[in-house]
Amino acid sequence: xxxxxxxxxxxxxxxxxxxxxxxxxxxxxxxxxxxxxxxxxxxxxxxxxxxxxxxxxxxxxxxxxxxxxxxxxxxxxxxxxxxxxxxxxxxxxxxxxxxxxxxxxxxxxxxxxxxxxxxxxxxxxxxxxxxxxxxxxxxxxxxxxxxxxxxxxxxxxxxxxxxxxxxxxxxxxxxxxxxxxxxxxxxxxxxxxxxxxxxxxxxxxxxxxxxxxxxxxxxxxxxxxxxxxxxxxxxxxxxxxxxxxxxxxxxxxxxxxxxxxxxxxxxxxxxxxxxxxxxx
Numbered sequence: 526x527x528x529x530x531x532x533x534x535x536x537x538x539x540x541x542x543x544x545x546x547x548x549x550x551x552x553x554x555x556x557x558x559x560x561x562x563x564x565x566x567x568x569x570x571x572x573x574x575x576x577x578x579x580x581x582x583x584x585x586x587x588x589x590x591x592x593x594x595x596x597x598x599x600x601x602x603x604x605x606x607x608x609x610x611x612x613x614x615x616x617x618x619x620x621x622x623x624x625x626x627x628x629x630x631x632x633x634x635x636x637x638x639x640x641x642x643x644x645x646x647x648x649x650x651x652x653x654x655x656x657x658x659x660x661x662x663x664x665x666x667x668x669x670x671x672x673x674x675x676x677x678x679x680x681x682x683x684x685x686x687x688x689x690x691x692x693x694x695x696x697x698x699x700x701x702x703x704x705x706x707x708x709x710x711x712x713x714x715x716x717x718x719x720x721x722x723x724x725x726x727x728x729x730x731x732x733x734x735x736x737x738x739x740x741x742x743x744x745x746x747x748x749x750x751x752x753x754x755x756x757x758x759x760x761x762x763x764x765x766x767x768x769x770x771x772x773x774x775x776x777x778x779x780x781x782x783x784x785x786x787x788x789x790x791x792x793x794x795x796x797x798x799x800x801x802x803x804x805x
Contacts, residue, residue, distance in 0.1 A: 571717050625770070677805045683722060
């Protein structure tokens with residue numbers, strides 16, 4: 526792929542990301558439910574990943590103000606998203622563990638509070654950064670650092686991200702779930718980079734899907750870890766003995782161990798990417 530086609534492909538990718546971001550923002554403004562909020566957060570993360578890739582490609586921060594603003598926007602959703610994820614899981618298990626009812630009610634109140642906080646600023650015009658992203662997109666058409674861009678240069682950036690994943694994997698310690706979370710962040714970054722350049726490097730879609738599955742497993746481990754922490758905090762606040770949730774806690778720990786096992790069985794997909802990216 527020649528340099529002109531690479532620039533055109535990257536520009537088209539960003540255009541699609543901008544349009545998806547705008548559509549998802551409109552959906553959230555109509556409904557503050559779990560799915561549209563998830564989709565909006567993902568669309569922002571993909572734009573951030575695109576910008577990070579371009580910064581590395583050009584050896585400089587092209588638009589640090591936009592990058593910082595997008596990061597601030599996505600953080601606004603974190604508490605609401607966490608509450609919604611946990612509620613979905615808890616409600617599905619309420620019949621089996623009826624002792625969870627008060628805990629669920631507590632999380633429902635938190636969810637309602639976070640929705641009200643979100644409504645207070647998401648309808649403000651400055652929350653919509655599609656205009657700023659459009660100007661950033663136009664800037665790509667004239668960036669001199671893209672003049673001599675090659676597929677090999679792009680492969681090197683992707684491989685650097687993969688190397689970060691492998692380093693994080695080596696730091697995982699049994700029973701320390703924050704170390705799994707660090708791997709998840711690195712894998713998420715790597716996946717979004719591959720998504721950004723998949724048309725350029727002609728990456729196999731089924732292999733990219735395998736990376737997504739790894740990310741999902743790590744996300745499940747993180748969600749289960751957060752759930753245990755929230756339950757412990759709830760017990761402390763209500764001065765309850767956590768033993769009343771003993772069966773549920775054991776169920777969560779067992780489920781988390783199963784996710785860990787699945788992760789280690791599937792992590793070998795990284796070997797493919799190691800070989801694939803070194804071929805450029």
